[in-house]
């Protein structure tokens with residue numbers, strides 16, 4: 212059974228902590244496959260039922276319901292597999308944005324073999340808000356343009372997403388100071404994951 216699970220490293224942290232930036236870099240390393248759940252949602256079309264659901268929830272800073280999120284993510288990863296982009300026997304998933312609450316972590320427990328959780332910390336809330344506002348226009352993200360939505364996302368993170376850290380437990384969780392420059396954050400991440408048997 213163990214062999215049929217996807218090997219995974221989770222990128223964890225508040226919105227704006229830099230998961231996407233680091234995930235993209237890690238995804239360029241051979242045998243790593245980056246998958247950002249938010250990107251999967253954003254690639255949906257607006258005339259798609261799930262696309263409409265996504266817009267409804269994300270524009271309020273809330274999580275999309277778990278069943279829909281997990282189903283969409285499974286479809287996407289299976290799609291990448293059948294297109295020959297992701298090879299689970301040799302590739303390790305670098306997951307960003309999923310699982311996002313305890314229920315999702317439980318729903319994925321039979322699917323994921325989590326080897327490490329990289330917890331990007333940023334104690335300065337105002338820095339997170341500033342980063343999100345900066346990327347709103349650059350990346351065309353409506354949910355980053357409104358301060359109330361940003362606050363709601365940070366609250367959702369504190370209340371619903373943070374408990375995922377306890378689910379995986381402290382042996383798997385590695386803390387990285389994400390207030391550093393991207394290159395230093397990357398260096399800390401590589402020091403953590405290079406020795407992890409994959």
Ligand code: ADP
Pocket residue numbers: 225226227248249250252268269270272273274275276277280307308309310311315354364
């Ligand atoms: P951020 O981490 O900056 O909030 P993401 O791109 O990861 O941004 O997610 C954007 C939005 O997509 C979230 O606010 C949420 O509404 C939705 N979303 C992404 N991943 C999930 C998930 N695993 N479960 C539920 N909703 C999700």
